[in-house]
Amino acid sequence: MSTLNNSTNVFWQECQVGKVDRQKLLNQKGCVVWITGLSGSGKSTLACALSRELHSRGKLSYVLDGDNLRHGLNKDLGFKAEDRAENIRRVGEVAKLFADAGLICIASLISPYRKDRDACRAMLSDPNFIEVFMNMPLELCESRDAKGLYKLARAGKIKGFTGIDDPYEPPENCEIEIEQENGVCPMPAAMAGHVVSYLEEKGFLRVQ
Ligand SMILES: Nc1ncnc2c1ncn2[C@@H]1O[C@H](COP(=O)(O)OS(=O)(=O)O)[C@@H](OP(=O)(O)O)[C@H]1O
Numbered sequence: 001m002s003t004l005n006n007s008t009n010v011f012w013q014e015c016q017v018g019k020v021d022r023q024k025l026l027n028q029k030g031c032v033v034w035i036t037g038l039s040g041s042g043k044s045t046l047a048c049a050l051s052r053e054l055h056s057r058g059k060l061s062y063v064l065d066g067d068n069l070r071h072g073l074n075k076d077l078g079f080k081a082e083d084r085a086e087n088i089r090r091v092g093e094v095a096k097l098f099a100d101a102g103l104i105c106i107a108s109l110i111s112p113y114r115k116d117r118d119a120c121r122a123m124l125s126d127p128n129f130i131e132v133f134m135n136m137p138l139e140l141c142e143s144r145d146a147k148g149l150y151k152l153a154r155a156g157k158i159k160g161f162t163g164i165d166d167p168y169e170p171p172e173n174c175e176i177e178i179e180q181e182n183g184v185c186p187m188p189a190a191m192a193g194h195v196v197s198y199l200e201e202k203g204f205l206r207v208q
């Protein structure tokens with residue numbers, strides 16, 4: 001039986017130290033960089049390169065990777081649509097906490113359904129949710145097949161695999177799109193640089 005929506009008679013507790021104080025301490029603004037795309041599109045690679053680049057600039061970030069979270073927080077969830085929705089909802093809530101802590105939270109999940117990603121966007125105030133679309137062709141992702149999962153999906157040994165027999169709905173209004181240039185995928189450092197430039201331009205890497 002579901003116990004969702006059972007939190008009644010609970011009250012919000014305020015604390016004297018708030019987000020603005022934490023941001024001053026860190027000299028940065030908390031936000032969520034949400035990386036979406038097919039398996040093998042380079043989400044984790046970008047997340048790590050971005051976290052490394054921010055670290056080298058003295059900026060505090062934390063990566064929430066779909067694969068990793070499914071080892072703990074989300075180990076009870078599978079890949080049917082409602083499980084993916086709950087996966088995204090939970091990660092959205094955790095990312096919101098990290099952003100409130102003043103961190104640049106980097107979430108890298110397939111997050112294939114538009115409405116689930118949009119619900120996360122709605123959870124945060126809009127400029128603080130930066131959606132990055134890894135727009136890599138299925139053929140490239142499948143040719144990489146770092147984990148051998150596409151092969152298993154093609155052989156029918158994994159059912160409901162994103163891009164094969166489960167849909168991926170590309171974003172319609174993402175803040176950043178990473179694409180191949182002349183048929184070549186940008187290097188990880190270049191992809192990270194693209195996101196860092198955006199964060200810099202929008203004022204997330206300082207507190208005035
Ligand atoms: N059916 C199916 N479809 C897609 N992916 C699958 C599936 N089964 C297992 N995997 C592995 O799970 C990783 C995706 O987890 P996510 O939490 O990011 O998925 S989702 O956002 O809930 O759709 C994904 O990791 P990445 O390759 O890093 O994307 C896969 O390794």
Ligand SMILES: Nc1ncnc2c1ncn2[C@@H]1O[C@H](COP(=O)(O)OP(=O)(O)O)[C@@H](O)[C@H]1O
Nearest residue numbers: 039040041042043044045144146185186187188
């Ligand atoms: N920009 C890139 N250039 C070359 N290879 C890449 C790039 N991004 C990712 N890869 C390679 O593609 C594979 C899948 O990348 P990964 O980051 O694990 O994707 P995802 O997290 O979306 O599943 C890995 O072997 C990785 O080294």
